Amino acid sequence: MRRSVIPVLLLAAAGLVVPSPAAAAGNTLTVNVGTAVRPVTHVAAGGLYAVDTGSKPPLEQMYPLRMNHLTQPPPGVQQLGNGATVPCCDGLQVAGKVTSAGAQQFWRLPDIYRDFPYKWVSWADWESKVRTMVNARLAATGTTNVDGYELWNEPDWTWNTGSAGTFNAGWTRTVKLIRSLDPVTPIVGPSISWYNHDYLVSFLTNARDTGTLPDVIVWHELDNDDYLNIGADVADYRAIEKSLGISPRPISINEYASPSQVDIPSVAVHFMATFERYGIRDAERAYWYEAGTLNGLLHDNAPTSSYWAYKWYGEMAGTIVQTVPGSWLEGVAAYDPTRRFVNVVFGGDSGNNTVKVNGLGALGSQVRATLVRSGTTGRTTNQSAPIAVSSATYQVSGGSISVPVAGMDAADAYQLLITPASGAATWQQRYEAENATVVNANRFSAGSASNGGYVGQIDGSANSRNQSFVDFVVNVPTARTYTMTIGYANATGATATQGLAYNGGAFQTISYPPTAAWGVFGSTVSTPVTLKAGYNVIRLAKGSPNFAGGTGYAELDYLNLA
Structure with missing residues (x-):
């Protein structure tokens, strides 16, 4: 979390940590559009203490980032981090804004304490606090986005073993208390400050043997x-699970980047790329400085240079595709087959380098490649827009093009957008369910599904902790009524229903006639929706607050606005 001493390597001329030798040049980032990695879910677009109440940050600045996940303090937070004079960012108070932005959140329970490192009082005090926090969640029947209680933060150095006993025993005791109150909300941890093989073996062995395994595994x-190190850390962790007979857990890296790195756009790109490549479920920028600023992506509620890297990442749709770094030149890329464009976000090297993109046959014999960069303004200077670098038409040869990037700054992030040369990319009309915010349901693959993915097991309707829905954050050019077409499957043999609501309005019912089989797509239903210009949030729900609940079951492939 907020540690006072971390070793840093400084680039003397700029005073910044950069992931590149200062004189490096002549490397190639390779993008293989035909090699899918996973659906776009904006894994790295999250933060710790990123969101406060009111207009800090403005919801309009959150929408373009397609925020995946946040870690916020619990109700009744007393933590005063990084020189703050009053507590902020209560997870219950910000829940509506977080939901509107399309994100989920963990509650970091020990931030009920004022000081960091935490000052342990007693077990009676801690258990009383836990009951209060969990009961506040249970009473919040309209809050759907709390998808984990984080039981402690960095226990490898903040747990008071002398007064509280071992952390493993404390974990077991706390999990059993929470489960006696709330058997539904996931429990996450151990949230250690760095990846530590021996620590995790000990922790997971105890958790397995006491029936208190976390639902999501977390480290920083x-x-x-x-x-x-992320690839090696993930591989080692998966080997530990296998050796202990533990089923695979989703992995959350809910704090990433050092104090000197967190505001360098190219470092953010390195984390984005590795989190996507190695199957991390969600990741949150660390909270080293001001809360409520999207972790420095905003200054005075306006973008800094790093904001643009995350906005480009937020614009990704369809499928994350394979990138192969060239030395320090790293990147993350996505292919959107409905709009027929490739979006590459990259950086990390200096000098004259190249981005080679393979598998462009579907875009035609000529493509337009537009290149912009973020700038390197840091945390407290605004960058009002990206900086244009180049735009040119390329002949596709053997399905490939190579785009030169001259005079790169190793701290800058860059976006390369590749579209067919004939005709500009249109506004996004098709939104894949597997790219959306999926709550208490699961993503699957199917050959007949649009873009190869869909969402199924949208089954929960009991209460705000297990209701199932899919939230689509859409962006339309004008305020008007659109025809919304939903691709679906329903093999129940009878008509199924779900609730439809948008922008917090009243629910209506969507009916899905029966189809031939689960996971087999091609059937659609349509309905009009009246949307405002810009961003809107559309919810399709089996269960949701203010909705009585759907009937039967349906799987969702996509929605299309026309």
């Missing part, structure tokens, strides 16, 4: 070279 990646 906060040192300067940690983006280089």
Whole structure:
């Protein structure tokens, strides 16, 4: 979390940590559009203490980032982080804004304490606090986006073993208390400050043997070279699970980047790329400075240079595709087959480099490649827009083009947008369900599904902790009524229903006639929706607050606005 001493490597001329030798040049980032990695879910677009109440930050600045996940303090927060004079960012108070932005959140329970490192009082005090926090969640029947209680933060150095006993025993005791009150909301941890094989073996063995395994495994990646270690850390963790007979857990890196790295756009790109490549479920920028600023992506509620890197990442749709770094030149890329464009966000090297993109046959014999960069303004200077670099038409040869990027700054992030040369990309009309915010349901693959993915097991309707729905954040050019077409499957043999609501309005019912089989798509239903210009949130729900609940079951492939 907020540690006072972390080793840093400084680029003397700029005073910044960069993931590149200052004189490096002549490398190639390779993008293989035909090699799918996973659906776009904006894994890295999250933050710790990123959201406060009111207009800090403005919802309009959150929408373009397609925020995946947040870690917020619990109701009754007393934590005063990084020089703050009053507590902020209560997870219950910000829940409506977080939901509107399309994100989920963990509650970091020990931030009920004022000081960090935490000052342990007694077990009676801690258990009383836990009951109060969990009961506040249970009473919040309109809040649907709390998808985990984080039981402690960095216990490898903040747990008071002398007064509280071992952390493993404390974990077990706390999990059993929470489960006696709330058997539904996931429990996440151990949230150690760095990846530690021996610590995790001990922790998971105890958790397995006491029936208190976390639903999501969490650790932090906060040192300067940690983006280089993520692949090895994930592989080692998966081997531990297998050796202990534990089923695979989703992985959350809910703090990443060191204090000197967090505002360098190219470092953010390195983390984005490695989180996508190695199957991380969600990741949150660390909270080192001001809360409520999207972790420095905003200054005075306006963008800094790093904001643009995350906005480009937020614009990704369809499928994350394979990238192969060239030395320090790293990137993340996505292909949207409905709009027929490739979006590459990259950086990390200096000098004259190249981005080679393969598998462009579907875009035609010529493509337009537009290149912009973020700038390097840091945390407290605004960058009002990206900086244009180049735009040119390329002949596609053997399905490939190579785009030169001259005079790169190793701290800058860059976006390369590739579209067919004939005709500009249109506004996004098709939204894949697997790219949306999926709550208490699961993503699956199917050959007949649009873009190869869909969402199924949208089954929960009991209460705000297990209701199932899919939230689509859509962006339309004008205020008007659109025809919304939904691709679906329903093999129940009878008509199924779900609730439809948008922008917090009243629910209506959508009916899905029966189809031939689960996971087999091609059937559609349509309905009019009246949307405002710009961003809107459309919910399709089996269960949701203010909705009585759907009947039967349906799987969702996509929605299309026309």
